[in-house]
Amino acid sequence: MTKPVIEVEKLAKSFGENQVLKEITEQVNPGQVIVVIGPSGGGKSTFLRCLNLLETPTSGKVAFEGHDLTTMDTKGVNSLREKMGMVFQGFNLFPNMTVLENIKLAPMKVKGTDDASATKRAHELLERVGLDDHADAFPDSLSGGQAQRVAIARALAMDPEVMLFDEPTSALDPEMVGEVLNVMQELAKEGMTMVVVTHEMGFAKSVADRIWFMADGYIQENNTPDEFFAHPETERAKDFLSKILM
Amino acid sequence: MKKRFGLLLALIAALVMLVVPVGNTTHAQAADNSLEKIQKKGVLVMGTSPDYPPYEFQATVNGKSTVVGMDVQIGKKVAKDLGVKLKIKSMSFDSLLVALQTGKIDMIISGMNPTPARRKNVAFTHTYYQGGYDIVINKTDKAKYKNKDSFSGGTLGAQTGTTQYNASKSQTKNTTVKGMTSQSDLILALQSHKLDGVAMEKPSAEAYVSNNKQLAAIPSDFNMSSSATSSAIAFRKGSTSLVNKVNKTVDQIKKENLVKKDYLPAAGKYLKTNTVNTSMTHYWKAFLTGIEYTLIITVCSVFFGFIIGILLALARMAKGNFFKNLLRWIATAYVEFIRGTPMMVQVMFVYFGLGLFVNLPALTSGIIAISLNSGAYVAEYIRGGINSVNIGQTEAARSLGMSNGETMRYVVLPQALKNIWPSLGNEFITLIKDSSIVSIIGVTELIYQSNIVRSDTYRGVAPIVVIMVLYFILTFTASRILNYFERKMQHD
Ligand SMILES: Nc1ncnc2c1ncn2[C@@H]1O[C@H](COP(=O)(O)OP(=O)(O)O)[C@@H](O)[C@H]1O
Ligand SMILES: [Mg+2]
Numbered sequence: 001m002t003k004p005v006i007e008v009e010k011l012a013k014s015f016g017e018n019q020v021l022k023e024i025t026e027q028v029n030p031g032q033v034i035v036v037i038g039p040s041g042g043g044k045s046t047f048l049r050c051l052n053l054l055e056t057p058t059s060g061k062v063a064f065e066g067h068d069l070t071t072m073d074t075k076g077v078n079s080l081r082e083k084m085g086m087v088f089q090g091f092n093l094f095p096n097m098t099v100l101e102n103i104k105l106a107p108m109k110v111k112g113t114d115d116a117s118a119t120k121r122a123h124e125l126l127e128r129v130g131l132d133d134h135a136d137a138f139p140d141s142l143s144g145g146q147a148q149r150v151a152i153a154r155a156l157a158m159d160p161e162v163m164l165f166d167e168p169t170s171a172l173d174p175e176m177v178g179e180v181l182n183v184m185q186e187l188a189k190e191g192m193t194m195v196v197v198t199h200e201m202g203f204a205k206s207v208a209d210r211i212w213f214m215a216d217g218y219i220q221e222n223n224t225p226d227e228f229f230a231h232p233e234t235e236r237a238k239d240f241l242s243k244i245l246m
Numbered sequence: 247m248k249k250r251f252g253l254l255l256a257l258i259a260a261l262v263m264l265v266v267p268v269g270n271t272t273h274a275q276a277a278d279n280s281l282e283k284i285q286k287k288g289v290l291v292m293g294t295s296p297d298y299p300p301y302e303f304q305a306t307v308n309g310k311s312t313v314v315g316m317d318v319q320i321g322k323k324v325a326k327d328l329g330v331k332l333k334i335k336s337m338s339f340d341s342l343l344v345a346l347q348t349g350k351i352d353m354i355i356s357g358m359n360p361t362p363a364r365r366k367n368v369a370f371t372h373t374y375y376q377g378g379y380d381i382v383i384n385k386t387d388k389a390k391y392k393n394k395d396s397f398s399g400g401t402l403g404a405q406t407g408t409t410q411y412n413a414s415k416s417q418t419k420n421t422t423v424k425g426m427t428s429q430s431d432l433i434l435a436l437q438s439h440k441l442d443g444v445a446m447e448k449p450s451a452e453a454y455v456s457n458n459k460q461l462a463a464i465p466s467d468f469n470m471s472s473s474a475t476s477s478a479i480a481f482r483k484g485s486t487s488l489v490n491k492v493n494k495t496v497d498q499i500k501k502e503n504l505v506k507k508d509y510l511p512a513a514g515k516y517l518k519t520n521t522v523n524t525s526m527t528h529y530w531k532a533f534l535t536g537i538e539y540t541l542i543i544t545v546c547s548v549f550f551g552f553i554i555g556i557l558l559a560l561a562r563m564a565k566g567n568f569f570k571n572l573l574r575w576i577a578t579a580y581v582e583f584i585r586g587t588p589m590m591v592q593v594m595f596v597y598f599g600l601g602l603f604v605n606l607p608a609l610t611s612g613i614i615a616i617s618l619n620s621g622a623y624v625a626e627y628i629r630g631g632i633n634s635v636n637i638g639q640t641e642a643a644r645s646l647g648m649s650n651g652e653t654m655r656y657v658v659l660p661q662a663l664k665n666i667w668p669s670l671g672n673e674f675i676t677l678i679k680d681s682s683i684v685s686i687i688g689v690t691e692l693i694y695q696s697n698i699v700r701s702d703t704y705r706g707v708a709p710i711v712v713i714m715v716l717y718f719i720l721t722f723t724a725s726r727i728l729n730y731f732e733r734k735m736q737h738d
Contacts (some may be wrong), residue, residue: 075649092639094643154646
C-alpha cells in the first residue's frame with residue numbers, strides 16, 4: 001500500500017476552556033479527495049488549519065509525508081506549507097497587487113523562481129482557471145467566482161502536493177458556485193490530493209473518495225459518499241442530512 | 247547682565263554629570279594642563295549667544311552672516327595672545343554653561359557676569375568690562391520718567407532671569423515687572439505701549455537708542471554690586487594655568503581701555519551699517535539658509551524616524567520566547583518614555599549628553615534627537631496600520647510558505663503603509679514645524695535665522711511674519727505633494 005500523505009494522530013485543539021478538536025486520528029492517501037462536512041461550529045475550519053499549522057495543535061501529531069509538523073522548527077514548517085496549498089472562504093487575495101503579481105509573489109520570494117518563468121507559469125495557471133485575460137486586473141475588480149479561481153491558481157503556483165479548501169464557495173453568489181467547483185473537479189481528476197470542507201453535497205457525492213462527517217470536535221463517520229449518504233450511521237449525521245437535504 | 251541658567255538645563259547638566267562622573271570633576275583634580283592642551287590643539291572654541299548687541303550679535307559682513315561685537319574682539323585678542331586660532335560657536339545663552347562643562351566649547355565670552363553661583367561651576371578670569379544699567383523708554387515719554395523710581399503704577403520689562411530683571415523686581419515699588427526671553431521682544435512691547443520701560447545694560451540700551459529714533463535711554467539708578475555689572479571670561483573649572491595666562495590679556499585690555507577705545511566703537515559700526523537696510527528682502531540669504539536647514543532636518547528625521555518606527559513597531563509586536571518578550575518590553579518602554587517627555591529636553595539631552603562620548607555637531611544631534619522622537623510616534627502609526635490589515639492576508643501568505651518576515655515585508659507592510667499614509671504625511675508636516683526646536687542648540691534653521699534677523703534689524707514683527715509665511719509655504723507644498731501621492735496610491 002502507498003504511504004499516506006497526511007497522518008493525524010490524537011490531534012486535539014482547545015481555545016482556552018473550549019475544546020474544539022478532541023483527539024482526531026485519520027489519514028489522507030495520495031490522490032484521495034476527502035470532503036469534510038458537518039454542522040457549523042463543529043471544528044472543521046480549525047481541523048483544516050491544524051493540518052498546515054496555521055493553528056498550533058494543543059496536543060497530538062500532524063505528519064506530512066512522514067514528517068511530524070508539530071515538533072518541527074519554523075523553517076521546516078514554512079517549507080512544508082509550500083506543499084500544502086490552501087484556499088479560503090474569503091479568497092484573501094492581496095489587494096495591492098495585480099492578479100499576476102498575486103500568483104508570482106510566493107514562487108519568486110520563497111522558491112527564488114526568476115521573473116520570466118514565474119510569469120510564464122502564472123499565465124498557464126490563469127489559462128487553466130479561465131482568467132488569463134484578467135492577468136493585469138486588481139482583485140477589487142473581480143467577481144467572487146473569479147477571485148476564488150485566482151486564489152486557486154495562486155495556491156497551485158507553488159506546485160503543492162495537497163490542496164486544502166475551507167468552504168471555497170460559501171461566500172459566493174449562487175450563480176458563481178459552479179465555475180469554482182468545476183475548477184476543483186478538474187483538479188481532482190488530474191489526481192490532486194484534496195481535503196475540502198464544503199456544504200455542496202452534489203460536489204461531495206460526485207467527487208469525494210471519502211466523506212468525513214465532523215461534529216462536536218471529532219470525526220464521527222468516515223465512509224464512501226454512496227454509503228454515507230444512503231446509510232448514515234450516527235444520529236448526528238442523520239439529523240444533519242435531514243436538515244441539509246430538505 | 248545675562249544671568250540665565252535655565253532650571254531645565256541645570257537639571258540636564260546635573261544628570262549628565264551623574265551619568266558620567268568623569269565630567270568636569272576630574273578635570274578639576276587632574277594635573278592642570280589646560281593651557282598646554284589648548285596650545286597643542288591650536289584652536290580655541292569660544293561659545294557665545296549672539297543676540298546681545300553690542301556685546302555679540304550677528305551682522306552681514308561681506309555678504310555673510312557673521313558673529314561680531316566687543317566680546318568677539320576680546321576673544322580674538324585672547325586667541326592671538328595664546329598663539330591659537332579662534333573658532334566661534336553660537337548657541338542660546340542658557341546652553342553656554344552646559345556646553346562648557348561638556349567640552350563643546352573651551353570658553354564663554356558672552357557678557358557673562360561672574361556671580362558666586364556660577365563660580366561654583368566654572369573658573370572666571372578678571373573682569374574685562376564694567377557695565378551698568380539704563381532704562382529704555384519711548385522718546386515721547388521723556389518728560390515723564392527720570393529713573394527706576396518714576397515707574398510707580400506702571401510696567402517695566404526686562405529679560406527673564408537676568409540681573410536687571412531681579413533688580414527691577416526688588417528695587418522698585420508699585421511697579422509691575424514683565425519678563426520676556428528676548429530683548430527685541432521687549433523693545434517691541436515697549437513700542438506698542440505694553441511696557442513703559444525696559445531695563446537693560448548700558449551698551450545695549452545705547453545701541454537700541456542710536457538705531458531707533460523713537461526711543462530714549464534714562465539712567466536706572468539700580469543699586470548694584472560690581473560683580474553683578476561686570477563681565478568676565480569663563481573657563482572650565484580647574485584650568486588655572488589657562489586662566490592665569492588669559493588674565494594677562496584681560497589686564498592689558500583694561501589697562502589700555504581697549505573696550506571703550508576700540509571694541510565698542512567697532513561694534514557700533516556694524517550696528518550702524520545694519521540699520522541702513524533693514525528690509526526683509528535684504529536678508530533673503532539668511533531666510534534661505536533657514537529653509538535649507540529646516541528641510542534638511544525634516545527630511546532626514548522623517549527618513550530615519552520612519553526606519554526607527556518600523557523597527558520599533560515590529561519589536562512591539564514580538565511575542566514568544568524570553569528574548570522576544572524582552573524586546574517588546576524595551577520597545578514599549580521606549581515609546582512611552584519618548585512620548586512622555588518634551589522633544590526640547592530630548593534635543594538638549596542628545597546634544598549635551600551624548601556629546602560627552604562623541605563630539606556630535608549640533609545639526610547631527612538635532613537630527614538624531616528628532617528622528618528618535620519621531621520614530622516613537624511613527625511606530626504607533628505603523629502598529630495601528632499593521633493591525634488594520636486583515637488577518638486573512640497573513641494566513642494566505644503563510645499558507646503559501648512565506649516566512650513571518652517575508653509576509654510582513656511583501657504583504658502586510660505595503661498595505662499597512664497605504665492605510666496610514668495620511669498619518670505619516672501629518673507627521674512629516676508636524677516635523678517641518680517642530681524642527682524649530684533645534685534652534686536652541688544653535689542649528690541655523692528658520693526660527694534661529696529669524697531671531698538673528700530680529701536682533702540684527704531691531705524689527706520685531708517683520709521677521710516673524712516672514713517665517714510664518716515661509717513655514718506655511720513649506721507645509722502647504724508638502725501637503726499638496728503628499729495628497730498627490732495619496733491619490734496615486736489609491737489608483738493603484
Ligand atoms: N481563534 C479562535 N479563538 C477562539 N475560539 C475559536 C477560534 N477559532 C474557532 N474557535 C471556536 O472553535 C469552534 C469551532 O470553530 P470552527 O473550527 O470555525 O468550526 P466550523 O469551521 O466547523 O464552523 C467554535 O466554537 C469557534 O467559536
Ligand atoms: Mg468554518
